[in-house]
Amino acid sequence: MAEPRTAAFVRHDQLPPSPPPAAETGVIKWLRENLFSSVLNSVLTLAALYCIYALLSGFLPWFFNGVWDAESVRDCNEQMGENRGGCFAAIEATWRQMVFGIYPNDIYWRPVTAFVLLWVAFAPVLFQAVPRKLLYFTLLYPFLAYWLVWGGTVLIPVLALLGLVVGYVVYSRLVDQSFAMGFLGGVLAAAIFWWLSGFITSNAGDVLALREVATRNIGGFMLNMILGVVCVSLSLPLGIVLALGRQSSMPIIKWICVIFIEFVRGVPLITLLFVANVVLAYFLPPGTNFDLILRVIIMITMFAGAYIAEVIRGGLAALPRGQYEAADSLGLDYAQSMRLIILPQALKISIPGIVNVAVGLFKDTTLVSVISMFDLVGIIRGPILASTEWNGVYWEVFGFAACLFFIICYGISQYSQWLERQLATDRR
Amino acid sequence: MAMTENAPETPADMKVSDEVAIEIQGMNKWYGAFHVLRDIDLTVYRGERIVICGPSGSGKSTLIRCINALEEHQKGSINVDGTVLSSDIKNIDRVRSEVGMVFQHFNLFPHLTILENCTLAPIWVRKTPKREAEETAMHFLEKVKIPEQADKYPGQLSGGQQQRVAIARSLCMKPRIMLFDEPTSALDPEMISEVLDTMIELAEEGMTMLCVTHEMGFARKVANRVIFMDAGQIVEQNEPEEFFNNPQSDRTKLFLSQILGH
Ligand SMILES: Nc1ncnc2c1ncn2[C@@H]1O[C@H](COP(=O)(O)OP(=O)(O)OP(=O)(O)O)[C@@H](O)[C@H]1O
Ligand SMILES: [Mg+2]
Numbered sequence: 001m002a003e004p005r006t007a008a009f010v011r012h013d014q015l016p017p018s019p020p021p022a023a024e025t026g027v028i029k030w031l032r033e034n035l036f037s038s039v040l041n042s043v044l045t046l047a048a049l050y051c052i053y054a055l056l057s058g059f060l061p062w063f064f065n066g067v068w069d070a071e072s073v074r075d076c077n078e079q080m081g082e083n084r085g086g087c088f089a090a091i092e093a094t095w096r097q098m099v100f101g102i103y104p105n106d107i108y109w110r111p112v113t114a115f116v117l118l119w120v121a122f123a124p125v126l127f128q129a130v131p132r133k134l135l136y137f138t139l140l141y142p143f144l145a146y147w148l149v150w151g152g153t154v155l156i157p158v159l160a161l162l163g164l165v166v167g168y169v170v171y172s173r174l175v176d177q178s179f180a181m182g183f184l185g186g187v188l189a190a191a192i193f194w195w196l197s198g199f200i201t202s203n204a205g206d207v208l209a210l211r212e213v214a215t216r217n218i219g220g221f222m223l224n225m226i227l228g229v230v231c232v233s234l235s236l237p238l239g240i241v242l243a244l245g246r247q248s249s250m251p252i253i254k255w256i257c258v259i260f261i262e263f264v265r266g267v268p269l270i271t272l273l274f275v276a277n278v279v280l281a282y283f284l285p286p287g288t289n290f291d292l293i294l295r296v297i298i299m300i301t302m303f304a305g306a307y308i309a310e311v312i313r314g315g316l317a318a319l320p321r322g323q324y325e326a327a328d329s330l331g332l333d334y335a336q337s338m339r340l341i342i343l344p345q346a347l348k349i350s351i352p353g354i355v356n357v358a359v360g361l362f363k364d365t366t367l368v369s370v371i372s373m374f375d376l377v378g379i380i381r382g383p384i385l386a387s388t389e390w391n392g393v394y395w396e397v398f399g400f401a402a403c404l405f406f407i408i409c410y411g412i413s414q415y416s417q418w419l420e421r422q423l424a425t426d427r428r
Numbered sequence: 429m430a431m432t433e434n435a436p437e438t439p440a441d442m443k444v445s446d447e448v449a450i451e452i453q454g455m456n457k458w459y460g461a462f463h464v465l466r467d468i469d470l471t472v473y474r475g476e477r478i479v480i481c482g483p484s485g486s487g488k489s490t491l492i493r494c495i496n497a498l499e500e501h502q503k504g505s506i507n508v509d510g511t512v513l514s515s516d517i518k519n520i521d522r523v524r525s526e527v528g529m530v531f532q533h534f535n536l537f538p539h540l541t542i543l544e545n546c547t548l549a550p551i552w553v554r555k556t557p558k559r560e561a562e563e564t565a566m567h568f569l570e571k572v573k574i575p576e577q578a579d580k581y582p583g584q585l586s587g588g589q590q591q592r593v594a595i596a597r598s599l600c601m602k603p604r605i606m607l608f609d610e611p612t613s614a615l616d617p618e619m620i621s622e623v624l625d626t627m628i629e630l631a632e633e634g635m636t637m638l639c640v641t642h643e644m645g646f647a648r649k650v651a652n653r654v655i656f657m658d659a660g661q662i663v664e665q666n667e668p669e670e671f672f673n674n675p676q677s678d679r680t681k682l683f684l685s686q687i688l689g690h
Contacts, residue, residue: 325498326535330549330601331525333517340548344539425539425581 062086066396072389090393091400094384098400101219101374102383107151107211111222114148117141118229126415128422142230149218149226151210159197163190215293219374221404226293227375228362228408231300235361236354238301239308240347244338246313257309264306270367272299277371296368304361311353315346348423355416359409376401444652447474448507449605449636450495455504457490464490466660468504474604477637479647479668482657483683488640491657492607495638496527509604525553528598532610534590536582542569542593543578546600554601561600568596572626588619592626599630606630608639642687648672656680 035045065085069092070076076087091098100108121141124134143157167190175182218226245257264272276295319342327337347354369378380397384390390397450472457465464487472478480488493499494506497513497520506513508523537545546565550556556564569575572592574585582590591611598606608627612620624646631637631650641647647654647668654671656664656679664671664680672688675681 320533320535322531322533322535323537326529326531326537328498329496329524329527329529329531330597331521331553332549333521336552340552341537345537348539423539425583 068092073392076393086396087390087393088396090384090390090396094390094397095400097220097379097384098376098397098404099221101223101379102217103213103219103222104211104217107213110148110151110210114145115225117144126419147210149213149222150215151212153201153204153206154208154210155197155201155204159201160194163193163197166190166193215291216374218293220379221376221401223293223368223373223375224362224365224405225408227297227300227365227368230297231304231361231365232358234297234301235304235308235357238305239312239354240343242305242309243312243316246309247316260302261306261309264302265310269300269303269364270370272303273367273371275299292373296371296373300361300365303364304357307357308354311350311357312346314353315348315350316342318349319345348420351416351420351423355412359412362409362412363405376404444476445474448472449474449476449509450638451505451507452495453505453507455494455501455506457487457494457499457501457503464660465494465501468662470655470662472605472636472638474636475634476653477631477635477651478639478653478655479651480638480640480655480657481642481644481647481683481687482663486657487660488657489609492529492609492638492640495605495607496524496529498529521553525549525601526604528601528603528606530591530594530598530606530608530611532614534582534587534594534614536590536594536597538582541579541581542574542585545582545593546597549597549601565596565600568599569593571599571629572596573622586619587615588622591615591619591623595623595626595630605636605638608637608641610640610642612641612643644672644688656683658683 036042061083062085065080065083066088067076067079067085068088070079070087070089073087073090076089096105096108100111103111118141120134121138124130124132124138140161143161147154147157167186170189171182171186173182174185242257242261245253246261248254248257273296276299277292323341323345324337327341332340366375366377368375369381372378374382380401384397385392385394448471450470452468452470455465455468456463468491480491482488490499494501494513495508500515501513509526511519511523511526513519513523536542537548540548543562543565546569547558547561550561550564551558554561566575566578569578572595574589574592574596577585577589577593582593585593595611611627612623615623620643624643627637627639627646628650637650639646639651651668653665654668655662656671656675656677658679664675664677666676671680672684675684
């Protein structure tokens with residue numbers, strides 16, 4: 001029988017669960033699991049902490065005691081007194097030089113516009129989602145950028161572009177008969193067109209002319225960007241052609257490609273740059289004004305092209321033979337099977353290697369300072385550090401240079417990882 | 429297996445014209461010093477369905493790969509549909525676009541969707557407008573019973589499905605001759621029949637087929653000639669019933685006993 005029960009206390013709500021003991025919660029638990037899970041880990045953690053401390057205890061006071069507003073190094077030192085710190089006023093005073101070299105101040109808007117439009121031109125190449133129509137702008141961009149940066153009459157880039165168009169039209173007329181004939185015809189037609197247009201530009205040098213800027217005035221980070229963008233864009237197609245040539249069944253083409261690749265890879269870039277600077281002049285007919293930047297671009301492009309060719313060759317070799325056979329068995333010709341089947345897959349495999357070369361190439365553009373071009377490094381080592389005002393402010397200005405390079409290189413690396421994820425279709 | 433009701437009783441009843449589709453005469457091939465194919469003579473009539481069998485390394489793959497010039501022969505002549513295979517690239521491309529090939533390992537293009545796999549060659553080789561090529565592709569994908577996979581990538585399909593896509597991809601070029609190189613031997617057993625069904629259907633529509641396979645059930649059902657190869661030679665050829673029940677040469681008997689023995 002159930003007796004009527006009277007309870008002294010009846011709980012109506014459930015108690016909330018009590019928090020787990022401190023040792024099992026968030027921070028402490030995380031620390032224990034991740035940093036102090038064993039003796040060795042604890043030692044490594046402490047060592048790492050000490051390193052971080054040592055770095056920060058040097059960097060932070062230097063950074064926060066820094067002087068941002070001064071006339072010269074001496075001024076900096078006076079303002080700092082006992083506390084040692086960075087003389088960031090040097091960056092403040094020289095960043096225009098570091099970015100633009102000795103480009104005339106009043107027309108900075110021209111390279112800046114070219115830089116902004118660069119991203120518009122890149123967008124359709126880098127991102128599938130961007131409307132394809134923008135590719136026409138990408139084709140026009142090199143000519144537009146040349147005009148903006150170097151100035152002069154608009155006729156030069158326009159006629160250069162028209163020459164390409166003429167060459168292409170002749171090529172597409174003749175290519176049905178044979179590729180070699182189309183190619184030679186196209187090159188010839190373009191060359192004749194350019195030769196003729198030389199007369200036009202020399203007589204009408206002021207049609208829609210922007211103020212001309214000489215090549216020696218183009219420097220700073222701008223020069224690194226120009227060299228980097230142009231050389232990467234050119235060395236990729238060159239690398240593809242060399243890689244395919246190396247695989248070719250035609251012995252002459254194959255050996256030309258092999259010798260080119262092996263020769264260029266076997267020579268230090270700096271040697272090639274000296275060749276560009278000094279030796280090339282001997283081979284050119286006297287009186288030709290073959291711009292130094294152009295010579296340097298050719299050399300860096302060849303150098304990077306050879307490396308990219310080897311990267312792509314690895315990608316081509318990684319494709320199963322069945323892909324070539326399937327493309328052949330469907331009746332695709334060589335150009336079609338390469339463009340539609342083989343290269344898309346080989347390039348996808350090669351992305352990490354290509355990006356590696358591209359980032360390396362971009363940083364190697366600073367080597368032109370050795371042949372006395374005033375790129376970012378050249379302008380720091382020369383005019384800036386040699387000036388009486390800023391003599392000796394190595395850390396600050398080189399730190400600034402490092403930041404500029406880091407931003408671009410990190411951006412390239414992040415983009416390539418994103419691209420690899422986008423292209424991952426063959427995962428099971 | 430899916431045989432339609434009015435399917436012919438015996439393979440020989442299926443219509444074979446006396447028009448020649450492929451004519452191979454005195455064909456020889458070497459890999460370096462190794463003599464892979466010896467004096468091959470073979471005439472295939474339009475609508476014929478030929479099964480090629482033989483021990484491993486006997487040159488079966490090499491033979492059918494010579495027919496669409498994936499391998500080059502060194503001696504003798506091969507005439508496919510009136511085109512003589514020589515080193516002329518134009519001839520080779522023409523033959524290849526008329527001859528479909530299905531591989532052991534499917535060889536689909538992994539970076540393209542199923543639909544793109546099927547429309548690529550019609551668009552670029554036949555210059556078919558994209559819309560029309562897609563309609564044709566969907567028609568053949570329905571025929572191999574996987575229209576719903578059209579937007580997937582090959583890596584997302586099972587082996588049997590991939591092989592059926594590979595067949596559809598070849599059919600989209602409207603080939604007059606189909607070559608199969610062990611189309612079922614990379615497949616799990618439960619997927620073999622779905623691929624064979626597709627091939628049987630194709631045979632019933634009168635496609636000229638050369639098929640390297642060890643599926644003897646398939647050979648009995650659709651072939652009107654079985655060819656036995658050994659050491660680079662055609663040792664024996666006959667109608668399937670005769671071939672299986674009454675083999676002539678000792679090598680054929682040995683091979684059949686090995687393959688049917690268990
Ligand atoms: N590229 C090649 N180079 C040299 N020898 C080859 C090459 N391809 C095949 N062979 C040889 O040619 C012979 C015939 O090969 P093939 O692939 O035609 O045989 P198969 O009858 O298809 O055999 P399987 O049933 O194993 O597929 C084999 O001995 C093989 O080792
Ligand atoms: Mg084989």
